[in-house]
Amino acid sequence: MIRVMIVDDDALVRLGLADLLDGAPDVEVVAQxxxxxxxxxxxxxxxxxxxxxxxxxxxxxGIAAITQLRALPHPPKVITLTTFDLDEYVYNALTAGADGFLLKDTDPAEILRAVHLVAAGSAMLHPAAARRLIDRFHATTQPQAVAAQARLDRLTPRELDVLTLLAQGATNADIATHLAMRESTVKAHVSRILAALGVANRVQAALLARDARLTT
Incomplete structure (x- = not known):
């Protein structure tokens, strides 16, 4: 059972999301x-x-809340769900530790899928947010790229293989298939990558990989 909290100052939005999520057999809204x-x-x-x-x-x-939520002893995964896809919101939310970024006009089925993906350790980005990240990658300066590459130098060649696929949006199952590994081995690699890079989640690892121009 995936235990979910809904954080929004609009009571109707909270009600709508609660109805959507409580309709799934493996999801329970435990707090609002x-x-x-x-x-x-x-x-x-x-x-x-x-x-x-x-x-x-x-x-x-929400940005300040994400930072504090991620600092809890048992931090929840976080999906930012907002009306606006402004650059500052995308960057700040992901930098604060969000595992996903969706707009409120996202199809309900996609919101539910995002909850499942993020709970399983993957990430989920609205296409508009993904576009922002691609644009940011292309605008990365040489000093930023060098600094990011220095952090990637902490990884083994196999971990770089995993990170490359992770940065392309692959799930653990996808990575396991592509690299002929057990999924449990991929999870272990991902945990090691996050620790070595000093990042909170897969999204931040992917951002760092793009800054280092490991992938396009």
């Missing part, structure tokens, strides 16, 4: 919050696997 402050309180009181977090909220916005 109207702002970041309440989200931290709820995540502390309940075990939450995945948090759907809006960006623009009173008291504490």
């Amino acid at each position: 919050a109207a702002d970041g402050v309440a989200a931290i309180e709820q995540a502390t009181a309940h075990r939450v696997d995945v948090a759907l977090v809006d960006v623009r909220m009173p008291r504490m916005d």
Whole structure:
């Protein structure tokens, strides 16, 4: 059972998402919050696997909330779900530790799929957000690329193979098939990659790989 928290200052949005998610047999909405402050309180009181977090909220916005959620002893995975796909929102959310970025006009089935993917350790980005990241990659300066490459030098050749596929959006199962590994071995490699690079999740690892021009 995937335990989900919904964080949005719009009560109707929370209701709609709760109806959608509670309709899935393996998903349970265990908490709701109207702002970041309440989200931290709820995540502390309940075990939450995945948090759907809006960006623009009173008291504490979504970016600050993501940072604090990721710092908890048992941090939930986070999907940012917002009306706006502004560059600053995409970058700030992913830098803060979000595992996904979706717009609120995303098809309900895709939102549900995102919850499953993120809970399983993958990432999910709205196409508009992915476009922003590609544009950012093409705008990466040489010093940024050199700094990113220095961090990738900490990895073994096999870990670089895994990171290359991860940065292209491959799931653990996809990577296992492509590299003829067990999926459990891929998971171990991914854990080692995140630790070696000093990043919080797959999305941040993929961003670093793109900055280093490991993949296009």
